[in-house]
Amino acid sequence: MKKLITAAAFIALTALAACKNKTALDSNGVPETLTIGVVQSEGVEGIKQVREQMRDYLSKKLNMPVELVYSNDYTGVIEALRANKAHIADIQPFAYVIATRTMKLNPLVTLGNNGKPVTYKSVIISNAHGNIKTMDDVKAHSKNLVLGFVEPASTSGHLIPRAYLNSIGLNPDTAFKQTIFAGNHLTSVLSVKSGKTDIGCTTNLIFMLMTKAKMINDDDIRILWTSDPIVSDPIVAKAELNKDLQKRIQQAYLDMNKERPEILKAYVKIFIKDTTRRSYMVSNDTLYNGLRKIAGGIKSLKAN
Structure with missing residues (x-):
């Protein structure tokens, strides 16, 4: 042995x-x-x-x-x-x-x-069939909302939307009912579609490929905010x-x-x-x- x-x-x-x-x-x-x-x-x-x-x-x-x-x-x-x-x-x-x-x-x-x-852009999204239609709605109801980022190292799915939320007085660590990391852009979008998260963060590039793959329909997601261009x-x-x-x-x-x-x-x-x-x-x-x-x-x- x-x-x-x-x-x-x-x-x-x-x-x-x-x-x-x-x-x-x-x-x-x-x-x-x-x-x-x-x-x-x-x-x-x-x-x-x-x-x-x-x-x-x-x-x-x-x-x-x-x-x-x-x-x-x-x-x-x-x-x-x-x-x-x-x-x-x-x-x-x-x-x-x-x-x-x-x-x-x-x-x-x-x-x-x-x-x-x-360049590409960061976006904050909600379910198009839900009640969150503007960033004013997000501010008004943040304590009851689950926020989804992509992952800590993501530019469009974390850094840029976090900075924006901070700039309008919404600290992602304290202003929401819960803040989670979805893991990737696809999961971030699907979490919003399924209702697991109320609002999510991702890139504007994701929608075409997800629609093409029939993972979402054109009318599933509402864009609440769009960032300036990112290199x-x-x-x-x-x-x-x-x-x-x-x-x-x-x-x-x-x-x-x-x-x-x-x-x-x-x-x-x-x-x-x-x-x-x-x-x-x-x-x-x-x-x-x-x-x-x-x-x-x-x-x-x-x-x-």
Whole structure:
């Protein structure tokens, strides 16, 4: 029995070492396999297939193995970066801001439109068949309402609507009957539709894909408030990753629209109807300073 245990332990250690070696950086900061952290996005039709096509494109372009590391939420993606399980990541703006509190990340690219970053918006919603029809109704009845955010690291589903609610005198931690985190954008919308939450927070991009997937009807959800535009998600790299490799990864994304436009078009089409003129563009840290300022101004915000 002791020999069996020893053998089993040796096999486990060998497997662990192999796993570590595959993603570990060598003395030049280059991994054997490049890993990309992404959110599962369960229920989003076609996204896994497109991501797999992107992975294959990057692998061929970079001439090295590339793997996707899936997490249930953006907090999990941050942890994957922190634990060196992911070298680069497709991450929401606020998740990037949170992550850079404890580690150095380099934004490589973001989606652009005619040389300007693509933007999206945060929305606060209610059930279209209910009695909450305006934000004045929310203010009047907040003590009887259940508020649903998406997850702590979500930009449109947490940071931006939290800041707005605070600005109109509704502290999400005290002003409502209950405040919950739904887990993802789909669940946040479905919780409002089902009545689990009275009001919810999400992105305006979610409705088209949920309607297309027949998860909601056009008349199920009422939009109570819409934010100013938010700069789209950056694709970021850990600072320790080889600088030349980072430049090659960046260039691979920039070249995608010329070399494999059908992949980029399929990805964009999942979220928006107009896929023309969309392509990756160089990103930089200053694009997210506005979010840092918002996050820094919310004393009750705890998203580490």
